[in-house]
Amino acid sequence: MENKAPLSPHIQIYKWHISSLVSISHRITGIINIIVITFICLLASLLVLGKSNYEIINLFLSSLIGKFFILGLTWSFSFQILSEIRHLIMDLGYGFELRTTKITGLIVIFGSIILTVAFYLIGKNFF
Amino acid sequence: MTQINLPENSKVKKGKYFKDQTGSKNLRKVSIYRWDPSSGENPRIDTYEVDMDNCPSKVLDILNKIKNEIDPTIAYRRSCAHGVCGSCAMNMNGKNGLACTTPHAEIDGDIDIYPLPHLKVKKDLIGDLDGLYKQYQSIEPWLKSNSKSETKEIIQSKEDRAKLDGAYECIMCACCSTSCPSYWWNGDKYLGPAVLLQAYRWIIDSRDEERELRLKKVADELKLYRCHTILNCTNACPKGLNPAKAIAEIKKMLATANI
Numbered sequence: 001m002e003n004k005a006p007l008s009p010h011i012q013i014y015k016w017h018i019s020s021l022v023s024i025s026h027r028i029t030g031i032i033n034i035i036v037i038t039f040i041c042l043l044a045s046l047l048v049l050g051k052s053n054y055e056i057i058n059l060f061l062s063s064l065i066g067k068f069f070i071l072g073l074t075w076s077f078s079f080q081i082l083s084e085i086r087h088l089i090m091d092l093g094y095g096f097e098l099r100t101t102k103i104t105g106l107i108v109i110f111g112s113i114i115l116t117v118a119f120y121l122i123g124k125n126f127f
Numbered sequence: 128m129t130q131i132n133l134p135e136n137s138k139v140k141k142g143k144y145f146k147d148q149t150g151s152k153n154l155r156k157v158s159i160y161r162w163d164p165s166s167g168e169n170p171r172i173d174t175y176e177v178d179m180d181n182c183p184s185k186v187l188d189i190l191n192k193i194k195n196e197i198d199p200t201i202a203y204r205r206s207c208a209h210g211v212c213g214s215c216a217m218n219m220n221g222k223n224g225l226a227c228t229t230p231h232a233e234i235d236g237d238i239d240i241y242p243l244p245h246l247k248v249k250k251d252l253i254g255d256l257d258g259l260y261k262q263y264q265s266i267e268p269w270l271k272s273n274s275k276s277e278t279k280e281i282i283q284s285k286e287d288r289a290k291l292d293g294a295y296e297c298i299m300c301a302c303c304s305t306s307c308p309s310y311w312w313n314g315d316k317y318l319g320p321a322v323l324l325q326a327y328r329w330i331i332d333s334r335d336e337e338r339e340l341r342l343k344k345v346a347d348e349l350k351l352y353r354c355h356t357i358l359n360c361t362n363a364c365p366k367g368l369n370p371a372k373a374i375a376e377i378k379k380m381l382a383t384a385n386i
Contacts, residue, residue: 004136004164004167005162005164005247005248005249005255006133006134006136006137006162006169006170006247006248007133007134007137007245007246007247007248008137008160008218008241008242008243008244008245008246008247008248008254009133009137009139009160009241009244010244010245010308010311011131011244011308011311012133013218013221013239013241013244014218014221014222014244014306014359015220015221015222017358017359017362019356019357019358019359019362020308020357020358020359023355023356023357023358024357027355087356090356090375091375091378091379092379093372093375093376093379096358096361096369096371096372096375097369098361098362101358101361
C-alpha cells in the first residue's frame with residue numbers, strides 16, 4: 001500500500017518563462033564551458049609538443065565542424081558572462097521585480113547573440 | 128535526486144470524455160487530472176465540454192459547474208473563493224495559481240487543470256502538503272520575545288512595521304514552493320520559497336529577539352542555498368509577493384552578518 005499515491009506532473013506541464021529559461025541555460029552553458037576549457041587546455045599542451053600537432057589543430061578549427069565549435073563556444077561564453085552579471089546584481093538584492101527580471105533576461109538572451117556576432121567580426125577583421 | 132520522468136504509477140493516461148448535454152454554442156474544453164485512490168489505476172485526464180454562456184468568470188466557477196452539473200465525483204479543495212484562504216491552489220495551463228482569482232478569459236484555448244506539481248496526490252486535484260507544513264513548523268513561525276513581558280504591548284516603529292509588508296500577506300497556498308524546480312528535486316531538505324519567505328518575515332521582525340538564531344538555522348547548503356533564482360515562485364504568487372527577493376535578502380544578511 002505504501003507509495004501508492006502518484007506524483008503529480010511537474011516539469012512535464014510547467015510553463016517556461018524567460019527567467020527559468022535563462023536559469024537552465026546558465027547551467028547548461030556552464031557545463032559546456034568547463035568541458036571546453038579542458039579541451040582547449042589539451043590543445044594548448046599539444047602545441048608544446050611540436051609543429052605537426054599545430055597543423056592538425058589548424059585543420060580541425062578551419063573545418064566546418066571546427067567553425068561551428070568556435071562559434072558555439074563564443075555564444076556559450078557570452079551567455080555565461082551576461083547571465084553571471086545578472087546573477088551578481090541579483091545577489092546584491094536588485095532586479096527581482098517581475099518586469100525587471102523579464103527585461104534583464106531578454107538582455108542576456110539577445111546580448112549573447114550580439115556579443116557572439118561582435119566577437120566573430122572582431123576576430124575576422126583584426127586577427 | 129533529480130528525476131525528470133514520472134514514476135510508472137504516476138504516468139497519466141487518457142480518460143473519459145464528457146460531451147455537452149446543454150446544446151450550448153459557446154463551449155470550452157476543460158481537461159482535468161483525475162486519480163481515484165480506491166481504483167488502483169494510474170491517473171487519467173478527463174475532458175469536459177462546458178457551457179460558457181452560463182458560467183461566471185473564474186476557473187473555480189468552471190470546476191464548481193462541472194461538479195454541480197456534469198460530474199459530482201471530481202474532488203478539489205476550495206473555501207473562501209476570494210483569494211484569501213489559499214485552498215484552491217492548482218496548476219492551470221502550466222502555471223500555478225488560485226482557481227478563484229484566475230479568470231478563465233485569460234487562458235487561451237482549452238483549459239488544462241492539474242494538481243500542484245510534484246506532490247503526492249491524495250485524490251484528483253488534491254495534493255499532499257504535509258511536508259511543507261512540517262517545514263513551516265520547523266522555522267518556528269511565532270514571535271519570540273523572551274525578555275519582554277508577555278502581557279505588555281511591544282512597540283514597533285512605523286518603519287520597522289513597513290519591513291513586514293510583502294511578507295506577512297502570504298496565505299501559504301503553496302503555489303510558489305510547488306512551482307520551484309529546486310523544491311521538486313530537493314523538497315525533503317530545501318525549505319522552498321513559501322517557508323523561506325516566512326522565515327524572512329520573522330527574521331526582520333523588530334520585535335523578535337532570536338534573529339541570529341533564526342538566521343543560523345536557515346544558513347544551510349540545502350535549506351537555503353538551493354535557490355538558484357529561477358523565479359518561478361515570484362511568477363506564480365497569486366498575492367503578488369516576491370519570495371525570490373526575500374531569499375536573496377536572507378542570503379545577503381548571512382553574507383554581511385558576522386555569525
